[in-house]
Amino acid sequence: MWNRELETISRKDLEALQTKKLKTAMEAAAKTTYYSGVFRENGIDPAKITTLDHLKDLPFATKNDLRLSYPDGMVAVPRSEIVRMHASSGTTGKSTVIFYTMNDINAWADLLARSMVATGTTRDDVFQNMMGYGLFTGGLGLHYGAERLGCMVIPSASGNSIRQIQLMQDFGTTVIHITPSYALHLVEEIRNRGIDPRGLKVKKAYLGAEPYSEATRDKIQDQWDMEAYNSYGLSELNGPGVAFDCAHRCGMHLWEDCYYMEVINPETGERLPEGEEGELVLTHLNREAMPMLRYRTRDLTRVIPEPCKCGRTHRRIERIKGRTDDMFIIGGVNVFPSQIETVLMDVPEVGNNYQIVLEREGGLDRIHIKVELRSEMFQGDLRDLDRLKKRIVEQLRSLIVVTARIELLEPGSLPPSTGKAVRVVDNRKI
Amino acid sequence: MPYQVSVFAENRPGKIERITRVLAEKKINIRAITISDSGDYGIIKLLLDRPEDGCECLKSEGFAASLKEVAAVRLVDRPGGLHGVSRLLCESGVNVEDAYGFMLKSHEDAIFVFQVDNVERVEKILQENGIPIVRENELYLM
Numbered sequence: 001m002w003n004r005e006l007e008t009i010s011r012k013d014l015e016a017l018q019t020k021k022l023k024t025a026m027e028a029a030a031k032t033t034y035y036s037g038v039f040r041e042n043g044i045d046p047a048k049i050t051t052l053d054h055l056k057d058l059p060f061a062t063k064n065d066l067r068l069s070y071p072d073g074m075v076a077v078p079r080s081e082i083v084r085m086h087a088s089s090g091t092t093g094k095s096t097v098i099f100y101t102m103n104d105i106n107a108w109a110d111l112l113a114r115s116m117v118a119t120g121t122t123r124d125d126v127f128q129n130m131m132g133y134g135l136f137t138g139g140l141g142l143h144y145g146a147e148r149l150g151c152m153v154i155p156s157a158s159g160n161s162i163r164q165i166q167l168m169q170d171f172g173t174t175v176i177h178i179t180p181s182y183a184l185h186l187v188e189e190i191r192n193r194g195i196d197p198r199g200l201k202v203k204k205a206y207l208g209a210e211p212y213s214e215a216t217r218d219k220i221q222d223q224w225d226m227e228a229y230n231s232y233g234l235s236e237l238n239g240p241g242v243a244f245d246c247a248h249r250c251g252m253h254l255w256e257d258c259y260y261m262e263v264i265n266p267e268t269g270e271r272l273p274e275g276e277e278g279e280l281v282l283t284h285l286n287r288e289a290m291p292m293l294r295y296r297t298r299d300l301t302r303v304i305p306e307p308c309k310c311g312r313t314h315r316r317i318e319r320i321k322g323r324t325d326d327m328f329i330i331g332g333v334n335v336f337p338s339q340i341e342t343v344l345m346d347v348p349e350v351g352n353n354y355q356i357v358l359e360r361e362g363g364l365d366r367i368h369i370k371v372e373l374r375s376e377m378f379q380g381d382l383r384d385l386d387r388l389k390k391r392i393v394e395q396l397r398s399l400i401v402v403t404a405r406i407e408l409l410e411p412g413s414l415p416p417s418t419g420k421a422v423r424v425v426d427n428r429k430i
Numbered sequence: 431m432p433y434q435v436s437v438f439a440e441n442r443p444g445k446i447e448r449i450t451r452v453l454a455e456k457k458i459n460i461r462a463i464t465i466s467d468s469g470d471y472g473i474i475k476l477l478l479d480r481p482e483d484g485c486e487c488l489k490s491e492g493f494a495a496s497l498k499e500v501a502a503v504r505l506v507d508r509p510g511g512l513h514g515v516s517r518l519l520c521e522s523g524v525n526v527e528d529a530y531g532f533m534l535k536s537h538e539d540a541i542f543v544f545q546v547d548n549v550e551r552v553e554k555i556l557q558e559n560g561i562p563i564v565r566e567n568e569l570y571l572m
Contacts, residue, residue: 373438378494380436382466382473408471410440412492 002114002149006257007312014313018052018260021285029291031076034061034069052260055283056271060296066096066236075099077289087135088235098137098235099289105144107286108238111255112145115244118253118310119204119229121175123150126201128173130164130182131209133157137239138209142177142231145241151175158182161189168200175204177231180212180220181423184352185416187223198225206231208240211299211320213338215345219352230319236295237282243317251304251316258285261317262294263303266324277302279324280317298323328358328424330365335400337423340369343395349377349388353414360428369396370407372414431499431549432566433481437474438494441467449474452491458484461570462543464530475528477543479570499549502564503556507533507540515542515561522555541569 001007009017026046029035038059039046049055066074075082084100100108121127127146133139139157146153154167158179164186167173178186183205190197202224207217208231217228232252233240242259243252254261259282263272266279280299284292300323304316322336329335337356344354351372359366371392373385389406396404415422439445453460453476462477478484481497488495505511512531519526529544541564546552556563 373494375489375492375494378436378438378496380473380475380496380498382468385438385471385473386468408438408440410438410492411494413440 001312002110002117007114007118007314009257009313011313014256015052017257018285019050021257022052022055022260022283023050025283025285025287025291025293028076028288029293032069032291033073034065035074035291035293055260055262055294058294060269060281060294061292062296063096063236063298071097072099074290074292076291077101082289086137086140086235086239088137096236098238100238101288104238104287104289107258108141108241109144109148111238111241111258112142113148114255115231115241116142116145116149116151116175116206118244118246118312119206120247121146121149121151121204125151125174125204126154126171127151127175127177128154128156128164128167128171128202130156130158130176130178130186137233137235138177141233141239141241142206161186165190165193165195168202169195172201174201175206176202177206177208179209180207180216181210181353183207183220183224183228184216187220188352197223200224202226204229206240206244208232211322211326211336211338213342213345214319215342219345232299232317232320234297234299236297237284237292238287242282246308246310246312248309250308251318253308253312253314254317256314259283260285261303261315263301264296266298266300274303274305277318277321298325300324326424328426330358330367330402333401335367335402339400340396340404341423343392343399344369344371346395347371347388347392349374350392350408351411353416354423355414356424358424358426358428365402365428367402367404368407369404370409370414372409372411375411431553432477432502432543432564432569433497434500434543434545435476435478435481435485435488436496436498437476437488438471439474440471441469446474448491449476449488449493452488452493453478453484456483456487458487462530462532462541464528466528475530477532477569481570498545500543500545501549501552501556502541502543502569504562504564505531505540505542507538511540512542515556518555518559518561519546519552522552524552524555 026049030046081101082099083102086098088096129143131138156164156167187197203226205228207228221228229245230252231240232243243254245252262281263278264281272278280297280301282295300321301317322338327334327336351374355370357368392406459479464475466473485495485497524546527545531540531542533540553563
């Protein structure tokens with residue numbers, strides 16, 4: 001373990017530590033324009049928030065609050081203390097900016113080194129970081145963590161598959177950091193070049209930045225012949241390294257010495273009992289530059305209360321099921337893209353890439369799913385294709401109740417994914 | 431047994447153009463072409479002088495293509511020529527999934543190509559009844 005004492009701390013001591021850190025976090029928050037306003041408007045005396053339970057009196061912070069306090073309404077330190085900023089990818093709207101002091105950067109790198117060690121990575125590993133560098137937190141976050149641990153880092157960033165493959169071969173990459181959609185695309189590129197991906201030295205992948213299904217993880221593991229670890233984080237709370245799979249890969253340990261978690265009902269905002277599925281709400285317990293209290297992540301998950309075999313006492317969360325804002329409603333039914341993905345990944349005749357298009361025809365919602373036929377699986381029979389379409393439609397209907405229209409496309413006709421994939425196109429006019 | 435090349439194609443302009451361009455560049459000759467259509471997409475069936483090469487180069491251009499066994503017979507080009515064959519197949523309970531024909535240069539004979547479940551069995555039935563089946567080498571070079 002990277003820090004055995006902290007990672008195996010007793011629940012009681014962990015709670016005491018969190019409570020102690022909460023005091024500092026409240027003090028820092030009081031220095032910001034945003035939180036001082038929140039405290040004043042809600043008649044909250046931050047000095048009286050002394051237990052974790054008191055936190056529930058605080059209103060939630062949302063992405064919109066971050067936007068409204070742009071550029072520095074949430075900053076608690078003078079500009080001279082700030083050493084870096086990142087900005088979110090703006091997946092669901094305008095981008096938001098996050099600031100870091102040197103201590104914040106160090107603490108963050110430490111959490112990532114801890115996460116990587118939990119997966120079994122050592123300083124002898126060669127780590128190829130295929131995430132976007134720059135404003136996005138994914139690239140630099142893991143980069144600093146891997147350096148802290150002592151790996152050799154190949155900062156290849158995303159895209160340029162030919163160069164990625166060359167680097168993997170020439171430097172014997174053992175661990176990669178990649179989005180799930182790019183992992184599926186890259187493995188095809190590798191095979192297209194007549195290289196057997198199973199012959200590469202890559203034995204581990206950290207998958208993050210997009211929600212994806214367990215079936216996709218299985219497919220990635222199988223096609224690459226490696227182990228895939230879930231990585232969870234969001235830029236508003238540093239970036240990656242909030243929660244990470246350990247070697248047992250049965251849920252991600254959320255580093256509770258730095259993050260206090262709550263799971264709420266996304267509609268009512270009520271705190272849910274431990275183990276129930278809902279929206280994850282996080283409080284950052286030791287950030288200097290930008291305190292963040294009760295931030296609504298929009299990510300849906302549940303806490304796994306049982307202790308993990310690895311011995312770490314920090315509770316695990318389940319893979320992110322989806323986002324409360326990427327869910328779409330079709331004909332009155334709530335659907336997550338990850339549910340559709342689960343079905344598609346189990347169909348060997350279709351490729352790794354897909355797109356969901358929502359349309360409104362004559363007042364009715366229609367869902368079209370574009371999939372690519374897999375060249376190897378094509379037998380030359382038209383009836384097989386019609387049967388394949390029917391099979392996908394049936395499987396989807398049993399899972400999400402709606403009848404989808406499946407469009408079979410030629411291999412390679414959907415735009416390849418090199419970063420965050422655009423999986424859902426909503427053409428419905430409200 | 432002869433093979434045809436089946437290519438999956440979306441029903442959009444330019445598909446046949448791309449397929450025929452790939453084949454032309456490799457100097458592969460198309461003996462016959464037919465399309466089975468199913469609305470949004472279809473299968474383009476090609477009888478080529480070098481089916482293995484043709485299939486490979488289409489695949490390497492990103493097409494979903496596969497080789498499929500077919501049966502072929504030579505017929506005299508006159509009324510009732512095809513009926514003899516179809517009657518025999520009918521009496522033997524053979525279901526023809528798809529078929530197409532083309533004339534030979536001599537204008538005396540025609541070739542009838544058809545897709546069935548069990549090509550070997552069908553070839554045997556035809557031979558036993560004196561209908562000349564066309565072997566792969568012969569077919570590709572006609």
